[in-house]
Amino acid sequence: MRYAVLAVLLVPPFLPAQPLPQPAKDMCVECHAVMDGPIQTPALLFKDDIHQANKLSCADCHGGDRASDDPSVAMSRAKGFIGKPKRAAIPQLCGNCHGKPDFMRRYQPQQRVDQLELYKTSVHGKRLATGDENVATCIDCHSVHDIRAVKNVLSPVHPLRLPDTCGRCHADAQKMAKYGIPTNQLEHYRSSVHWAALKKGDLSAPNCASCHGNHGAKPPDVGSVSAVCGSCHVLFAQLYEKSVHQPIFSAASGGGGCIVCHSNHAILQPSTAMLAGQDAVCSKCHDPGTPGARTAAQMAQWIDGLGAALKHSEAVLGEADKYGMEVSEAQVRLGDGRENLVKARLTMHAFQPAEMQKPIEAGMAIADETLRAGQAALHDKDVRRIGLAVSVFFIAITVVAIFLVIRRLEANGSGYLNPTK
Amino acid sequence: MTAKVLQWFDDRLGLSAIRELADHKTVPVHSATRWYYFGGITLFLFGIQVITGILLMFYYRPTVAEGFDSVRFLMTRVEFGWLIRSIHSWSANLLIFVAFVHMFSVVFTHAYRPPRELTWATGIVLLGLMLGFGFSGYLLPWNQISYFATKVGTDVAGSAPVIGESIARILRGGEDVGAATLTRFFALHVILLPLITSSLIALHVILVQKNGMSTPPWISAARVRQMKFFPNFFLREVMVWYAALAILGALAAISPWELGEKADPFASAPKGIRPEWYFLAQFYTLKLIPSHVWFMEGELLGIAGFGALALGWALIPLWGVNLAGEARMRLVNGVGIFLVVYLAVFTVLGYVK
Numbered sequence: 001m002r003y004a005v006l007a008v009l010l011v012p013p014f015l016p017a018q019p020l021p022q023p024a025k026d027m028c029v030e031c032h033a034v035m036d037g038p039i040q041t042p043a044l045l046f047k048d049d050i051h052q053a054n055k056l057s058c059a060d061c062h063g064g065d066r067a068s069d070d071p072s073v074a075m076s077r078a079k080g081f082i083g084k085p086k087r088a089a090i091p092q093l094c095g096n097c098h099g100k101p102d103f104m105r106r107y108q109p110q111q112r113v114d115q116l117e118l119y120k121t122s123v124h125g126k127r128l129a130t131g132d133e134n135v136a137t138c139i140d141c142h143s144v145h146d147i148r149a150v151k152n153v154l155s156p157v158h159p160l161r162l163p164d165t166c167g168r169c170h171a172d173a174q175k176m177a178k179y180g181i182p183t184n185q186l187e188h189y190r191s192s193v194h195w196a197a198l199k200k201g202d203l204s205a206p207n208c209a210s211c212h213g214n215h216g217a218k219p220p221d222v223g224s225v226s227a228v229c230g231s232c233h234v235l236f237a238q239l240y241e242k243s244v245h246q247p248i249f250s251a252a253s254g255g256g257g258c259i260v261c262h263s264n265h266a267i268l269q270p271s272t273a274m275l276a277g278q279d280a281v282c283s284k285c286h287d288p289g290t291p292g293a294r295t296a297a298q299m300a301q302w303i304d305g306l307g308a309a310l311k312h313s314e315a316v317l318g319e320a321d322k323y324g325m326e327v328s329e330a331q332v333r334l335g336d337g338r339e340n341l342v343k344a345r346l347t348m349h350a351f352q353p354a355e356m357q358k359p360i361e362a363g364m365a366i367a368d369e370t371l372r373a374g375q376a377a378l379h380d381k382d383v384r385r386i387g388l389a390v391s392v393f394f395i396a397i398t399v400v401a402i403f404l405v406i407r408r409l410e411a412n413g414s415g416y417l418n419p420t421k
Numbered sequence: 422m423t424a425k426v427l428q429w430f431d432d433r434l435g436l437s438a439i440r441e442l443a444d445h446k447t448v449p450v451h452s453a454t455r456w457y458y459f460g461g462i463t464l465f466l467f468g469i470q471v472i473t474g475i476l477l478m479f480y481y482r483p484t485v486a487e488g489f490d491s492v493r494f495l496m497t498r499v500e501f502g503w504l505i506r507s508i509h510s511w512s513a514n515l516l517i518f519v520a521f522v523h524m525f526s527v528v529f530t531h532a533y534r535p536p537r538e539l540t541w542a543t544g545i546v547l548l549g550l551m552l553g554f555g556f557s558g559y560l561l562p563w564n565q566i567s568y569f570a571t572k573v574g575t576d577v578a579g580s581a582p583v584i585g586e587s588i589a590r591i592l593r594g595g596e597d598v599g600a601a602t603l604t605r606f607f608a609l610h611v612i613l614l615p616l617i618t619s620s621l622i623a624l625h626v627i628l629v630q631k632n633g634m635s636t637p638p639w640i641s642a643a644r645v646r647q648m649k650f651f652p653n654f655f656l657r658e659v660m661v662w663y664a665a666l667a668i669l670g671a672l673a674a675i676s677p678w679e680l681g682e683k684a685d686p687f688a689s690a691p692k693g694i695r696p697e698w699y700f701l702a703q704f705y706t707l708k709l710i711p712s713h714v715w716f717m718e719g720e721l722l723g724i725a726g727f728g729a730l731a732l733g734w735a736l737i738p739l740w741g742v743n744l745a746g747e748a749r750m751r752l753v754n755g756v757g758i759f760l761v762v763y764l765a766v767f768t769v770l771g772y773v774k
Contacts, residue, residue, distance in 0.1 A: 324675075324676050324677040324678075324679055325677065326493065326496040326497050326677070326679075326680055328493065328680065328682070329493065329497060384503075384504075384674040384677075385674055385675070387674065388670050388671055388674035388675070391667070392667050392670065392671070395663050395664075395666060395670075396667075398663055399660050402656050402660050403660065406653065406656050409652065409653065409656075410653065415648060415649045415652075416450070416646055416647065416648055416653075417647040417648075417649070418646055419643060419644045419645055419646060419647075
């Protein structure tokens with residue numbers, strides 16, 4: 001705690017007030033860029049930094065006079081030079097600007113300014129306040145001297161790179177040993193449907209920060225898990241909240257809500273194997289033969305049955321399409337059937353078979369309707385070919401008949417006129 | 422009774438003149454006689470186009486909102502609608518192919534010589550009209566491929582020198598392919614082009630009738646045997662027509678003409694968009710020409726080149742004969758073979774690449 005207080009005191013209060021006047025050259029960068037060793041690195045990295053792009057200087061964080069080429073002036077305490085900030089002081093140092101709406105409006109009017117306040121509520125922020133300097137501060141996630149915009153794919157907090165950034169500490173068993181928390185989250189997350197979607201380029205797919213928050217990062221409480229999942233899976237959450245399982249799962253130890261069946265970081269592609277069969281998650285609570293297990297098996301059978309029926313219709317329509325039959329209307333209709341399959345999977349989360357039966361029946365009716373359309377098209381294809389064979393047969397007879405007529409006509413050379421010599 | 426009825430019509434229409442014509446019309450019999458059939462097949466396929474086209478018009482609605490759906494309705498709900506549309510589309514392609522064969526057979530048998538210059542000229546214009554039918558008809562189902570192919574096609578027309586932009590605007594009825602393009606292509610396809618084509622076909626046939634069938638220059642017309650047109654040649658022609666009908670039926674039943682997806686002007690152009698096969702050689706050539714050649718734009722140069730080539734080709738009766746009116750066989754055969762090889766190779770390359 002005393003470190004934090006000290007750190008706050010060490011940060012000069014004038015830093016965020018006004019951006020410094022903009023001289024033609026930033027002497028900090030000019031000089032450090034031509035130096036050797038580690039002291040050169042920040043100056044080289046700074047060319048990719050978003051602050052540099054916004055004409056801010058080293059001196060805006062470190063203090064000192066950017067305009068002076070005399071080191072004793074440029075880095076004089078009198079000019080507010082603080083040198084390398086203490087780790088514990090970094091959140092406040094960043095917050096000096098990023099927490100000031102009037103200042104941030106000049107650069108990023110839409111950017112939030114509550115990062116510091118949120119950070120203070122996070123596990124990281126709370127531990128830092130108690131003097132634990134091993135926890136993440138702003139620069140551990142955003143990098144330092146080469147801080148890029150979040151949407152920049154090279155930024156360590158870009159959605160595609162964030163899991164690795166969090167994993168740099170949270171997957172390190174040595175670093176996490178003293179906190180007693182698992183280190184398999186990154187490995188589990190990489191097996192999940194969320195990562196599968198994200199790495200395919202769907203940047204809206206959840207990364208660590210989507211569920212845990214970013215600046216206010218902390219694990220969701222048991223009671224808020226379904227709210228966290230429900231922020232994207234809205235309809236699933238609504239149905240689940242009304243279900244018989246909600247109070248039971250919420251009381252479960254070691255996490256509750258959605259993660260009871262779907263896990264937390266290793267959220268795999270759901271299938272009916274979760275409902276019925278040897279490895280079914282339902283069977284962990286519902287013994288075989290009990291009403292609950294029978295209901296789960298029934299729901300699995302419905303979903304599998306509709307999926308298979310739609311696939312069969314799709315195959316038959318595809319076959320008809322291959323033969324050039326016009327089945328596009330039925331193929332579009334098949335899309336409605338697939339929608340009902342999705343609805344059935346959704347309504348399953350109410351755990352009420354009667355609710356689920358409606359989309360299943362609607363979907364089966366569409367599967368049947370489109371199957372008949374496909375079969376009719378294939379039948380039509382056969383009829384056309386038979387019709388073609390019959391037509392060609394009659395055409396052939398006609399051609400032969402004409403040929404015979406020509407032969408009879410020309411039997412004695414009639415119809416030809418010899419040249420006049 | 423029949424004789425009386427016939428006499429009644431004869432008195433009023435002069436049918437005996439037609440009978441006399443049929444009795445006296447003959448066709449030379451020699452090694453190249455088989456090429457005479459191709460003109461007849463082209464005429465037969467045009468007839469098929471007229472009949473199936475009229476049947477299609479009973480259902481087709483030439484609007485952006487309804488065009489595609491009306492064709493789909495025809496293909497899926499109307500009894501034998503699929504057959505009518507498939508035959509119309511297949512026949513259109515066969516017709517253009519057969520018309521090309523007919524044209525080259527005329528070149529290689531040197532039938533363009535005097536006094537058949539006008540027969541050749543009307544034939545060339547007719548071929549251009551057939552390509553116009555193909556281009557305008559392609560858009561009418563208003564599907565994704567035809568929409569974007571028409572965009573490309575009208576862009577090419579638009580790059581013609583001086584009048585290009587005006588042509589593109591007139592064709593499209595505006596800045597881009599849209600509702601106005603569809604209605605004017607429809608009007609072109611079912612009114613204007615059929616009127617001009619029918620008149621020209623009549624003139625073409627009358628000219629063939631007037632000048633008789635040409636005998637190749639290497640065969641002495643005076644020493645060649647003649648076959649009576651009616652019934653001997655006519656019956657043979659009917660046999661070929663029947664065979665063409667069987668081929669059309671087979672193509673329609675085994676490989677129905679596909680409809681594709683409804684045109685979406687806001688979608689990105691489908692991959693590998695290209696025009697119909699009869700424009701592929703030109704399309705591929707334009708792709709090969711660099712964007713700038715000397716002081717000219719590449720596309721402009723290509724268009725100008727095609728224009729010059731087409732004009733030169735149409736003027737064969739002028740440069741393909743000597744002062745005595747005899748065919749310059751080696752020159753014309755050379756140019757003809759070059760053109761056939763160019764069209765065949767570039768069409769295949771345009772399809773493959």
